[in-house]
Amino acid sequence: MHHPYQGGRHELGQNFLVDRSVIATIEELVALTTGPIVEIGPGDGALTLPLSGSGRPITAVEVDPRRASRLASRAARNVTVVNADVLRYRFPRHPHVIVGNVPFHLTTAILRRILPAGHWREAVLLVQWEVARRRAGVGGASMLTAAWWPWYEFGLCRRVPARSFRPMPSVDGGLLTMTRRAVPLVGERGRYQDFVRQVFTGRGRGLAEILGRVTRGDRTAVRDWMKREEVSPHLLPKDLTAEQWATLWNTVGGSDAHTGDARVHRRPGRS
Numbered sequence: 001m002h003h004p005y006q007g008g009r010h011e012l013g014q015n016f017l018v019d020r021s022v023i024a025t026i027e028e029l030v031a032l033t034t035g036p037i038v039e040i041g042p043g044d045g046a047l048t049l050p051l052s053g054s055g056r057p058i059t060a061v062e063v064d065p066r067r068a069s070r071l072a073s074r075a076a077r078n079v080t081v082v083n084a085d086v087l088r089y090r091f092p093r094h095p096h097v098i099v100g101n102v103p104f105h106l107t108t109a110i111l112r113r114i115l116p117a118g119h120w121r122e123a124v125l126l127v128q129w130e131v132a133r134r135r136a137g138v139g140g141a142s143m144l145t146a147a148w149w150p151w152y153e154f155g156l157c158r159r160v161p162a163r164s165f166r167p168m169p170s171v172d173g174g175l176l177t178m179t180r181r182a183v184p185l186v187g188e189r190g191r192y193q194d195f196v197r198q199v200f201t202g203r204g205r206g207l208a209e210i211l212g213r214v215t216r217g218d219r220t221a222v223r224d225w226m227k228r229e230e231v232s233p234h235l236l237p238k239d240l241t242a243e244q245w246a247t248l249w250n251t252v253g254g255s256d257a258h259t260g261d262a263r264v265h266r267r268p269g270r271s
Helices: 020-031 048-052 067-075 102-112 129-135 142-148 191-202 207-214 218-229 242-258
Strands: 039-042 057-061 079-083 098-099 120-128 152-160 173-180
Touching: 020 048, 020 098, 020 120, 020 152, 020 173, 039 048, 039 218, 048 057, 057 067, 102 120, 102 129, 102 142, 120 129, 129 142, 129 152, 129 173, 142 191, 142 242, 191 207, 191 242, 207 218
Parallel strands: 039 057, 039 098, 057 079, 098 120
Antiparallel strands: 120 173, 152 173
């Protein structure tokens, strides 16, 4: 099978970071964290080499064998270069921090790989600007963000202009931070995430209509929740905050949310 990365620089989706001010910002964000670092897509080491100055152990996961070999020969002793596809890489089973200039076309795939992984504590990722905004819930959150908000805080640090990369991409980047919450806002993940999918894909002109269809006629509880949280019936799922998603789930599930008896319609064929 043809590997999705094989070929030249363009196919690898690599836009190398050359802006010293952005590199310095990433260094500052990483300095606020502790523990070993896993770097995604180090390329020629624009982040790896400055970050290695901290003395912290760094595992740099690079898919391009030539770049991996070259970086291994240049890097300090606290850096281990692994020639692997991050979408198949097994993240460490001990606390660590994830850092990376993520190939823009693989951002969502990489996030879907990272988010369920159980042991990292913070992530500092350079991703496409619009993706960074949506993940951080600026101007409306995506379904992926809402599905993971009870477990992670998402932050938007700064916009990174396209001229900060070589070759220059057609869109700007954005610095996204993700921090695992010490105490999740919701107890049970699978059923909560199924609920988020149902609400985001539900029919209706606003949350009142959508929730009326998704929940089993629990209109009074939903109406009370909307009043309590000051949520307009015409708002859309993307407009809710992390805390509102959590209180909504705990409302429609009631005290049964952790016992497997939440009062939410299950659509045929949905996991």
